[in-house]
Amino acid sequence: MLASLARRGVGRLHCGGRQHAMSRLASRIPHLPATATPQLRSFVSGRSPADHLSDELAEANLLLSDLLDDDDRSSDDFKADLEEVRAAYAAVREAYDAAMAALPEKEQVSLRKNFDLAVVGLRDKLVALEEEAGGV
Numbered sequence: 001m002l003a004s005l006a007r008r009g010v011g012r013l014h015c016g017g018r019q020h021a022m023s024r025l026a027s028r029i030p031h032l033p034a035t036a037t038p039q040l041r042s043f044v045s046g047r048s049p050a051d052h053l054s055d056e057l058a059e060a061n062l063l064l065s066d067l068l069d070d071d072d073r074s075s076d077d078f079k080a081d082l083e084e085v086r087a088a089y090a091a092v093r094e095a096y097d098a099a100m101a102a103l104p105e106k107e108q109v110s111l112r113k114n115f116d117l118a119v120v121g122l123r124d125k126l127v128a129l130e131e132e133a134g135g136v
Contacts, residue, residue, distance in 0.1 A: 048099075049095070049098055049099035049102045049103060050099055050103075050111055050114070050115070052095050052098070052099070053092070053095040053096055053098075053099045053111075053115060054115075055095075056088070056091045056092045056094075056095040057092055057095075057115070057118055057119070057122065059088055059091075060085065060088035060089055060091070060092050060122055061122065063081070063084050063085045063088050064085050064088075064122065064125055064126070064129075066081065067081045067082060067085055067129060068125075068129075073129075073132050073133045073134075074133070074134070078133065079133065082129060082130065082133060085126055085129070086126065089122055089123060089126050092119060092122060093119070096111075096115060096119055099111055099115075
């Protein structure tokens with residue numbers, strides 16, 4: 001299947017990257033709604049939207065952990081790292097929203113139960129760091 005997709009110009013399939021070839025593939029199929037992209041991605045990659053959300057959360061928490069170790073809240077490095085954490089949080093929110101849209105209502109309850117506290121905690125830590133940095 002991958003060779004077939006490559007011949008059609010879809011390119012490589014990336015499970016963890018921000019740009020997904022599956023989005024391009026979904027846009028080429030006229031009868032497929034935009035919300036079907038997460039389902040199509042999970043079908044091809046074998047990963048669920050919750051797995052993708054978990055990956056994004058792990059990456060954001062690693063960046064946050066590194067940022068918390070930085071003592072100089074006014075340095076340029078801290079500000080650059082803070083921007084990375086902001087972008088990672090935005091990716092978490094995007095993955096969370098995509099997972100909620102892709103799952104049936106019963107599974108949405110489970111997703112909320114498993115991820116809401118982690119997403120809110122990440123947001124709160126980010127806000128606290130932004131306040132420490134003086135609203136960078």
